[in-house]
Amino acid sequence: MAIRPYENKDKEAVRYVCLNCDGPCDMSENAQHFILSTYCDYFIEQEPQNCFVAADENDKAVGYIICAENYDSFIEVFRKEYFTRIPEEDTVHRFYASQSTLLQEKYKDEYPAHFHIDIMPEYQRMGLGQKLIHILLKHLKEKNVRGVMLSVSTENEKGVNFYKKCGFTLLEHTSGSEAYGMTL
Numbered sequence: 001m002a003i004r005p006y007e008n009k010d011k012e013a014v015r016y017v018c019l020n021c022d023g024p025c026d027m028s029e030n031a032q033h034f035i036l037s038t039y040c041d042y043f044i045e046q047e048p049q050n051c052f053v054a055a056d057e058n059d060k061a062v063g064y065i066i067c068a069e070n071y072d073s074f075i076e077v078f079r080k081e082y083f084t085r086i087p088e089e090d091t092v093h094r095f096y097a098s099q100s101t102l103l104q105e106k107y108k109d110e111y112p113a114h115f116h117i118d119i120m121p122e123y124q125r126m127g128l129g130q131k132l133i134h135i136l137l138k139h140l141k142e143k144n145v146r147g148v149m150l151s152v153s154t155e156n157e158k159g160v161n162f163y164k165k166c167g168f169t170l171l172e173h174t175s176g177s178e179a180y181g182m183t184l
């Protein structure tokens with residue numbers, strides 16, 4: 001397994017991991033479209049230099065960490081170009097997409113960067129997640145980014161344990177989600 005910078009050739013593999021990291025995807029087309037528009041496409045299309053993948057022996061991406069290094073720049077483009085990819089009549093997913101950035105907004109001064117990380121089920125719990133976090137933190141420090149944060153569903157025990165193990169500090173716990181941050 002190799003941890004390396006994201007390349008354009010990884011796009012479809014990364015989108016596949018995004019939809020299948022919790023097992024074979026059985027979401028509706030609308031839901032898939034929402035997930036990709038909200039949690040994946042902005043990062044690989046607008047900030048590929050801040051994305052890294054874990055690749056298998058055939059150099060196929062089976063995991064990734066994708067990051068927006070500055071919240072203000074992110075939200076300007078996200079609102080214009082990605083939120084609007086969700087059809088106007090799909091009000092439920094538009095609502096979820098607008099909610100998805102609230103915690104990042106709240107903590108943007110201390111933690112301007114935020115990220116998403118996903119690994120295919122058969123490659124989980126092998127240390128790849130920690131390696132991806134490590135390479136991203138090093139990269140952001142080199143760019144003098146002052147802090148990085150993420151939000152995770154409170155039901156995602158795996159994710160919550162993972163961020164604690166990686167040294168993130170709990171910023172906030174609400175009924176549905178938790179925010180974690182790290183000063184760099």
Ligand SMILES: CC(C)(COP(=O)(O)OP(=O)(O)OC[C@H]1O[C@@H](n2cnc3c(N)ncnc32)[C@H](O)[C@@H]1OP(=O)(O)O)[C@@H](O)C(=O)NCCC(=O)NCCS
Nearest residue numbers: 117118119124125126127128129130152158159161162165
């Ligand atoms: C969460 C995720 C990124 C962790 O990556 P990973 O490569 O599996 O994690 P690592 O092997 O580096 O494990 C590091 C630590 O995370 C925690 N962890 C990982 N998988 C876990 C599991 N199934 N149950 C409980 N804790 C777990 C442990 O503390 C582990 O340390 P340990 O093995 O010494 O106990 C990965 O499991 C994943 O992609 N899950 C599905 C998608 C997801 O939840 N993404 C995050 C959404 S916010």
